[in-house]
Amino acid sequence: MITEEKKEVIKATIPVLEAHGTEITSTFYQNMFKAHPELLNIFNQTNQKIGDQPKALAMTVLAAAKHIDNLDAIVPHVVGIAHKHRALEIRPEHYPIVGKHLLEGIQEVLGDQATPEIIDAWGDYYNQIAQVFIDVEQDMYQAAAWDGFKPFIVRKKEVMTPDIVRFTVDSDDVDKIFTAGQYITVKVNPSGYPYEALRHYSICSNDAEDGITFAVKREVVDDNKGVVSNYLHDGIEEGDALFLSAPAGDFKVEEDHDKLLFIAGGVGATPVMAMAEEAVSKGKDVKFVYSTFNEDHLPFKDQFEKLQAAGADIQVKYSDTEGYLNSSDFAGSDDREIYLCGSMRFMTPMIAELNGMGIDDSRIHFEPFGPKMSMQKV
Structure with missing residues (x-):
């Protein structure tokens, strides 16, 4: 010491x-x-x-x-x-x-x-x-559910939007055990890249009957093209193998939280989709507010429809015609625990909107797509 x-x-x-x-x-x-x-x-x-x-x-x-x-x-x-x-x-x-x-x-x-x-x-x-x-x-x-990186076969590759693809991968050699909200880590060797590359991707469905499902957004930030996301979009097809490490992460719905508000933007819906599916299956009161650019950029349409049919309150806001999410979209949520996910650029104003409504940080549970400590208050 x-x-x-x-x-x-x-x-x-x-x-x-x-x-x-x-x-x-x-x-x-x-x-x-x-x-x-x-x-x-x-x-x-x-x-x-x-x-x-x-x-x-x-x-x-x-x-x-x-x-x-x-x-x-x-x-x-x-x-x-x-x-x-x-x-x-x-x-x-x-x-x-x-x-x-x-x-x-x-x-x-x-x-x-x-x-x-x-x-x-x-x-x-x-x-x-x-x-x-x-x-x-x-x-x-x-x-951990398994040691190291294990090979999984891509069973499905589904193009959901111009920049988001959903993969379902499966293996007979490991137990596909995870908690809704967790992520897997993919290891690839892109051609022309001098090193192996590892990236985390959130599991986007609580249903693992056909395998583990995760979604990948093609990342382009200014002149920086995401090595792994672009490789997965362009270089991986059904039948190919991907190496995954076991599910990880502590973003999950607490058992004693029964009234929930999920907020997500863009591909930030990935962990929240699985969490909402789990919550609905347990009979919890679920409201899900989602923001995307327009209908062409709306992923997970099939999953949203199933959630709505199961009783969840689903609200989708298109930023190109309706503007960005704000406190009015979260009205009536004073008694809900809030689970929030999205890009770093999305998260900061959302938390500010919630704080402005008088919602304490203790009720806001979030997972940014990026290093979380870069937006923590210390």
Whole structure:
């Protein structure tokens, strides 16, 4: 355990982390990838380029510093990150590599301000936090539905919109056990790409009779084309094999939540579709508000129809003619627990709208498509 004296040193670095955290973590990633290019296959390079991943790590480090006297406060963040680590096959031997380059990043950015005392304190604290992650992840590895990445055959490939495809994959060698709201991780080797590439995709149906179903949006952010999404759209057909790691994630409907409001935008509907199907099957009161550009860009039409037939209140809003979702779309939801999913750009204004209605953060459960810590309040 870190000493009280070193705790005080860590606390004293909080203003520096608030000012330079993202610069430190950006430097860390650049240096680590230069020294260990084999790790490029683990990290989403699009999130690196647009800055979401460095920001998320900076917020994690800042949260750890602010809550050094009560690490229990960051356990929910640890669990969420650990799920992703387990899905990506992050192992204990990776942590010393991260620690080395993180400390070097602090030294490089802060220069003389990074005294030996500060580096020593952060070194000890990093090791303590790393062990917390290792312990949590070990339990997750033991509980996983299967070990490592297993081959699945693509049984169905369905084009739902111009940019969203739904895949159903199956395997006779593993138990397809998951909780609605979880995601699988796909590992591919795109031609012309120098590394394996891994991406998380939410399971979009609670029905696993024909296999595991997930949907993929073709990602294009400015000049950055998503390596995996474009490969899956253009290079994978029915009958092909995909390698998946076991379902992961802690985004789920709590058992004691009986009146629910689901809010989603675009491909953010994927985990929420499965959660809504599960909730309806259990007799819960479900309202689902969904935003997309227009009817041509409306995915999951068959699933929405089944949900509506089962008694769910489904509301679809087309942004090209009706504008974006706002508080009026959520009226009458004062007694509902709210589950929200979408892009980072979608999530922030939605949470602001809900807060503006007087809805406390404790009733808003969300999963962004991107590093969650980049939009956390610490």
